[in-house]
Amino acid sequence: xxxxxxxxxxxMNNDAVQELQxxxxxxxxGAPDGDFGSGTTKQVKQFQKDxxxxxxxxxxxxxATFDAIDQFARQYTVPFDLLRCKCKVCTGFGxxxxxxxxxxxxxxxxxxxxxxxxxxxxxxxxxxxxxxxxHPNYTFTINSGYRCSEDNKQHGRKSTNHCGKxxxxxxxxxxxxxxxxDNARCNAIRASIVEKCNAQIGWASSNKKSLxxxxxxxxxxxxxxxxxxxxxxxxxxxxxxAEELDNITPITVNAGTPGVAATTPTRTxxxxxxxxxxxxxxxxxxxxxxxxxxxxxxxxxxIVKVSENKNGWCLIEYRGKQAYVSxxxxxLQSI
Ligand SMILES: [Zn+2]
Ligand SMILES: [Zn+2]
Numbered sequence: 197x198x199x200x201x202x203x204x205x206x207x208m209n210n211d212a213v214q215e216l217q218x219x220x221x222x223x224x225x226g227a228p229d230g231d232f233g234s235g236t237t238k239q240v241k242q243f244q245k246d247x248x249x250x251x252x253x254x255x256x257x258x259x260a261t262f263d264a265i266d267q268f269a270r271q272y273t274v275p276f277d278l279l280r281c282k283c284k285v286c287t288g289f290g291x292x293x294x295x296x297x298x299x300x301x302x303x304x305x306x307x308x309x310x311x312x313x314x315x316x317x318x319x320x321x322x323x324x325x326x327x328x329x330x331h332p333n334y335t336f337t338i339n340s341g342y343r344c345s346e347d348n349k350q351h352g353r354k355s356t357n358h359c360g361k362x363x364x365x366x367x368x369x370x371x372x373x374x375x376x377x378d379n380a381r382c383n384a385i386r387a388s389i390v391e392k393c394n395a396q397i398g399w400a401s402s403n404k405k406s407l408x409x410x411x412x413x414x415x416x417x418x419x420x421x422x423x424x425x426x427x428x429x430x431x432x433x434x435x436x437x438a439e440e441l442d443n444i445t446p447i448t449v450n451a452g453t454p455g456v457a458a459t460t461p462t463r464t465x466x467x468x469x470x471x472x473x474x475x476x477x478x479x480x481x482x483x484x485x486x487x488x489x490x491x492x493x494x495x496x497x498x499i500v501k502v503s504e505n506k507n508g509w510c511l512i513e514y515r516g517k518q519a520y521v522s523x524x525x526x527x528l529q530s531i
Contacts, residue, residue, distance in 0.1 A: 200447040204257035208232045215443075216240075216257060218433075219265050221319045222326020223247075224394045227403040228319060228428060242392075243268075247329060252475030252525055260524070262447040269442045272325035276438055279316055279341030279363065283350060289315045289436050290344035290359055299354065306361075306422050306429070307399070312344050313360030315434035317421045320363060321441050323393055323405060324419065327365065330392050331385065339416060340364035360434050362420035364413070378415040385417050386410070399423050468501040471510060471526035484509030484520040491519050502528060 199212040214230035221228075223242040226235055237255035244253035248264045280288035290312025302308035328336060343351075343358035358364075367385070369378050386407050389395045395405040402425060408418035421429070435441045476496045481488035484507065491514060494500060500521065504511035505528065509520045 198445060200262050200445050200449060202449055203259075204232060206232050206234070206237050206255065216265075218319045219269075219322050221405070222323035222329070222393045224392065225319070225323065225405075226394060227424065228433075246392075252478060254474055254525060256524075258524060259447060259449050262449060266444055266447065268325060268329070269444065272328045274321050274324065274438060274441055275338060276436075278338040281342040281344045281347050283344055283347035285346040286312075286344045289313075289342050289434075291346075293345055299356065306424075306426075307357065310345065310356050311359060313429070313434045314431050315436040315440070316342060316360050316363065317429070317433050318435050318441055319428075319433065320361070320405070320419060320421050321435070323395075324363060324365070326393055327385070327389060327419075330388055334367045334381075334385075336365050336367055338363055339366045340418075357420055357422050361422045361429070362418060365417040365419060366415075375415060379410070382413065382415055382417050383410055389417070389419070395419070403428065468503045468513075470529040471500045471502040471512070471521075472529075473498045473500065473521075473525060474527055475525040478521050478525045480512070480514050480519045480521055482519060484511070486522075488520060491515075491517075494521065500526070502526065 197210070197212060199215040202212070204213055204216055209231045211230060213232045213236065214228045217225060217228040217230070217236060217239065220239045220243050223246065224235075224239050240257055240261065241253040241255045243265070244250045244255070244261060247268055248261070281290065292314060293312045294310035297310045298304045299308040299310060340358055341363055342360060343353070345356075345359070348354065348356070365385075367381060386397060389407060390397060393405065395407055397407050397409050399406050399422070402423050404423055406420050406423050407413075408420075412418070473494050473496055477493045478495075479493055480491045482491055483489065494514075500510075500512040500514070502510045502512055505523055508523050510523045510526055510528075512519055512521055
């Protein structure tokens with residue numbers, strides 16, 4: 197099944213999970229290994245809490261979460277015009293030269309790999325979106341995107357990390373701001389990226405997103421994926437256009453709840469079934485809508501009697517009255 201065609205949750209392991217991990221890289225992401233473990237659940241919950249503003253994030257990628265990820269992409273557009281190489285020789289993202297070749301005086305590690313990757317790493321650009329999300333008050337620009345071997349020659353540079361594996365972010369100074377202010381802001385942004393996006397300052401660990409330390413990047417933020425192992429730097433991870441980056445495909449997953457057959461999104465029965473509360477606290481409302489009057493809450497593992505499950509809301513009996521809870525946070529007994 198492709199990304200968007202089935203609910204993704206813990207213990208799954210497939211390409212759709214890898215795509216999910218990549219898109220949520222900026223929310224405490226790690227290596228895109230395709231394995232939905234507790235780290236990925238944490239990633240999804242952080243996205244559900246911080247972007248979707250859910251009180252009870254469940255870490256399950258259902259239709260609403262898939263839709264929110266598409267919305268996240270639309271909200272934070274990536275400026276490919278600023279990412280393109282400025283050499284005027286290549287077409288914007290190198291010429292595919294030097295695969296498997298390393299800077300002569302250096303050891304054969306990725307940091308010295310001269311390969312002009314075919315675009316910018318998608319995970320890095322999705323992670324950039326999260327940086328924008330977590331800093332709504334700053335206006336970011338990208339002051340270095342792709343720098344091919346020709347561009348390096350024109351500027352007398354040796355570093356090859358901007359051949360698709362790095363971007364430099366910058367918040368332009370406002371009037372009256374000093375270099376010291378700029379430096380302090382960049383340090384604060386780095387600290388936030390470490391906390392929210394699971395990046396590291398420097399390159400101690402493999403498979404972690406990296407930030408250049410302050411002494412190398414005093415007044416800008418250099419963000420890279422050069423410490424990822426080769427299988428996460430294969431050509432297919434790189435993109436040259438917004439379409440390739442977003443790769444928006446139809447979300448066809450059924451909006452049904454776990455435990456309810458996916459082919460029956462609507463179920464009306466005269467009798468009741470038991471629903472087990474999955475969220476730590478689940479709001480009970482007077483109407484089947486998120487702004488319906490709040491009647492109270494039920495707690496994790498409590499059992500509620502569900503008499504109807506329709507459009508994502510379950511009709512339950514609560515303190516002797518009819519009330520509604522979101523179906524996403526109930527596991528319904530199968531009947
Ligand atoms: Zn170029
Ligand atoms: Zn840089």
